Amino acid sequence: MLAVCCLSMFLVGLDTTIVNVGLPTIGRGLDVDTRGLEWIVDAYTLVLASLLISSGALADRFGRRRVFQCGLALFGAASLLCALAPSAGVLVAARALQGVGASMLSPVALAIVVNAMPDPKERAQAIGVWASVFGLSMAAGPVTGGALLAGLDWRALFWINAPVIASALLLSAVFVPESRAQRARRLDLPGQVLLTMVLAVVVGVLIEGPHIGWTSPAALAGYASAAAATAGFVWVESRRREPLMDLRLFRSPGFGGAVVGAAAVFVALNMTLLLNTLYLQHTRGWTPLAAGAATLPLALGATVCAPWSGRMVGRTGPRRPLLVASGFITAGGLCMVRLTPHTSVLLLLAAYALIGIGFGFANAPITNTAVNGLPPARAGVTGAITSTARQLGSALGIALAGALITTATPTELAQASRPGWIMVAGCGALLFLIAHMSGPKASHG
Numbered sequence: 001m002l003a004v005c006c007l008s009m010f011l012v013g014l015d016t017t018i019v020n021v022g023l024p025t026i027g028r029g030l031d032v033d034t035r036g037l038e039w040i041v042d043a044y045t046l047v048l049a050s051l052l053i054s055s056g057a058l059a060d061r062f063g064r065r066r067v068f069q070c071g072l073a074l075f076g077a078a079s080l081l082c083a084l085a086p087s088a089g090v091l092v093a094a095r096a097l098q099g100v101g102a103s104m105l106s107p108v109a110l111a112i113v114v115n116a117m118p119d120p121k122e123r124a125q126a127i128g129v130w131a132s133v134f135g136l137s138m139a140a141g142p143v144t145g146g147a148l149l150a151g152l153d154w155r156a157l158f159w160i161n162a163p164v165i166a167s168a169l170l171l172s173a174v175f176v177p178e179s180r181a182q183r184a185r186r187l188d189l190p191g192q193v194l195l196t197m198v199l200a201v202v203v204g205v206l207i208e209g210p211h212i213g214w215t216s217p218a219a220l221a222g223y224a225s226a227a228a229a230t231a232g233f234v235w236v237e238s239r240r241r242e243p244l245m246d247l248r249l250f251r252s253p254g255f256g257g258a259v260v261g262a263a264a265v266f267v268a269l270n271m272t273l274l275l276n277t278l279y280l281q282h283t284r285g286w287t288p289l290a291a292g293a294a295t296l297p298l299a300l301g302a303t304v305c306a307p308w309s310g311r312m313v314g315r316t317g318p319r320r321p322l323l324v325a326s327g328f329i330t331a332g333g334l335c336m337v338r339l340t341p342h343t344s345v346l347l348l349l350a351a352y353a354l355i356g357i358g359f360g361f362a363n364a365p366i367t368n369t370a371v372n373g374l375p376p377a378r379a380g381v382t383g384a385i386t387s388t389a390r391q392l393g394s395a396l397g398i399a400l401a402g403a404l405i406t407t408a409t410p411t412e413l414a415q416a417s418r419p420g421w422i423m424v425a426g427c428g429a430l431l432f433l434i435a436h437m438s439g440p441k442a443s444h445g
Contacts, residue, residue, distance in 0.1 A: 001116060001175050001177070002129060002130070002174075004125055004168060005128045005130065006109075006133040006134075007168045007171070008105040008106075008168050009106065009133055010134070010137040011075065011105065011137070011165070012102045013136075013141070014141050015079075015098065015141075015161065016048075016137075016271055016294045016394055017104065017141030017142060017270070018142070018144055018145040018160075019041055019044075019141075020046070020141065020142055020145070020270075020273045020274055020277050021142040021146050021277045022149055022232040022288060023040070023041070023277060023278070024277070024278070024281045025149055025154045026040065030085075030088045032087040034278075034402055034406040035327060035402070035406060036258050037110055038207045038402040039092050040092055041274075041398045042203055042398050042434050043096040043099065044095040044096065044098050044102070044270070045095045045097040045099065045391045045394040045398070046096075046199055046203055046395050047084030047097075047098075047103070049388050049394075049395060050192075050195060050199050050388075051103035051192075051196075052106060052107050052387045052388045053192075053388055054103075054187060054188075054192050054322060055104045056107035057103070057187060058104075059107065059108040059111060060180055062180065063116060063178050064112050064180060065112075065172060065178045066111070068104065068105060068109065068172060068176065069169060069172055070104055071101045071103070071104025071108070072101070072172070073101070074100060075098055075101030075161070076094075076106070076161060076162065077097075077102075078098040079098060079161040080093035081153045082094040082098065082155075083156075083157035089435075107387050108172070109130075110127075110387070111179075112176060112179065112287070113127070114127075115132060115179055116177075120314075123368075124310055124311075124368050125307075125310050125311060125314050127313075127367050128309055128310010128311060128314075129306075132175030132306030132310070132360070134306075134363065136299060137396050138410040140303075141174035141191055142273060142292040143293060144289060144292070145288065146158070146287070146290070146292020147292065148160060148289070149292075150288065153366070154239045161431050171362075180266045188242065188243055188375035190240075191233065191237050191243055194232050195233055197225070197229040197246060198226060198230050199291065199395070201226040202396075206402075206403055207284060207399050207402060207403070210403050230441075234247065242330045245385060249385070254369050254437060255369070257433075258367075258386060259370065259385060259386060261362065261366045261390045262366050262370075262386045262387075263390065263393035264393065264427040264430045264431060265358075265390075265391075265427065265431070266392075266397060267328070267396050267397040268355065268359075268424045268427035269359055269394075270393070270394045270397030270398050270401070271400060271401045271420050272424060273295065273419070274398055275417045276291065278413060279413055282410040282413055283341050283411065283414055288381035294345075294348060295356075296351065297350075297356060298356030299356060299357025299361070301328075302356045302357075303362030304360065305356075305361050306364060308360075308361075309365065311322075312365075313364050318364075318365030318366070318369045319365075319436070321364065321365045321432075321433060322361070322362065322365045322431055323363070323432065323435045325359070325361035325362035325365075325431050326360045326428050326431035326435060327358070327428070328354045328357045329354070329355055329359070329362070329424065329425070329427060329428030330428030330429050330432075331354045331425075332351045332353075332356075332358060332424065332428070333421050333423075333425030333426070334425045335354065336351050336417075336418075336419070337418055337421045337422055338413070339414045339415070339418055341414050358428060358431075359407065362431060367386060370385065370386040399418065401417070404416055404419055406415060
């Protein structure tokens with residue numbers, strides 16, 4: 001059962017990053033600029049982030065296995081549409097549909113695992129395995145994408161999902177038991193609409209800002225819309241008996257810190273991956289396969305350290321692995337703040353390894369802090385909030401990185417990306433603060 005859930009998580013994570021390494025190839029194939037490429041990535045993560053909580057609530061109500069299988073089928077159909085897309089507009093729409101399917105996989109898989117393992121120590125180790133697979137998929141996306149592009153065109157990045165989907169559907173029917181919350185919550189449609197507006201406007205302004213001007217009337221209208229939608233969301237959620245996002249959960253420093261930490265880690269990871277692929281392919285002229293292979297140290301660090309982190313959380317709580325994660329991500333970002341077109345390849349690989357190790361250590365304590373201390377019946381919704389934060393971090397990371405380099409020429413790209421590496425280091429420093437908000441024994445409730 002854990003393996004089936006991990007397979008679905010591998011799919012969601014892989015599709016968040018596999019497209020990154022293929023962006024230059026997609027841009028040439030569909031005649032798309034950097035702004036269009038950002039939308040191809042963020043259409044997926046935005047929809048995924050927006051719908052995760054509602055999907056978790058649907059799973060708690062209608063059955064986790066049923067929603068899980070619906071998500072797999074929808075994800076598979078959308079992947080076929082992506083592979084056949086004749087234009088950038090169709091590809092962006094198909095990527096958004098992929099996000100709808102993916103939203104039914106991530107929180108539901110975590111809820112299935114949490115409900116099947118009531119023992120806190122065993123659950124922490126299972127979450128470590130889950131985080132390891134998720135970390136592997138996020139980090140392995142560029143490597144897999146580069147390998148596919150070496151022999152095929154960019155459409156192979158989406159065809160690859162078909163065998164994984166077919167396997168997961170078959171195995172879930174055999175091994176995953178049906179489960180649902182004892183008391184399901186109502187869907188919160190006003191909250192869902194407002195949350196989607198907040199995320200879409202914030203990310204949209206970041207992507208379009210360099211082109212429309214940060215002080216243009218359109219940008220100012222975007223800022224006002226985001227502020228109004230955020231205020232409306234807080235007002236609506238604080239007055240609903242069964243809100244989409246229970247804002248009272250954020251009164252707990254541990255839970256609030258876990259959510260902020262989840263977003264920060266994924267901002268760092270996605271900025272790293274996008275800046276890496278454009279720098280290596282545009283500035284240094286590497287092939288997609290070589291650019292993807294450069295992230296192997298990141299993938300290795302994430303994969304090896306995530307289960308180790310899970311065991312640490314089970315033994316000592318979340319603080320120690322979070323401090324380790326903070327140190328490694330900060331160090332990795334600082335290695336790149338003097339990036340030039342001729343920076344040593346060894347330094348690049350070392351920086352990616354440091355960030356990968358930090359990413360591996362971060363996921364288990366963040367996830368564990370969020371789901372512990374709450375009833376297992378709420379696992380779908382609780383897991384969805386942290387997953388929402390992750391995907392929001394992914395979308396923000398792509399949008400921020402793109403905003404820095406969208407107008408840079410290949411020779412200017414290294415210098416233009418330096419503020420991005422400072423942000424990566426800043427995300428690592430933020431984890432240091434969050435570690436001190438997490439009690440050393442928080443994993444045991």
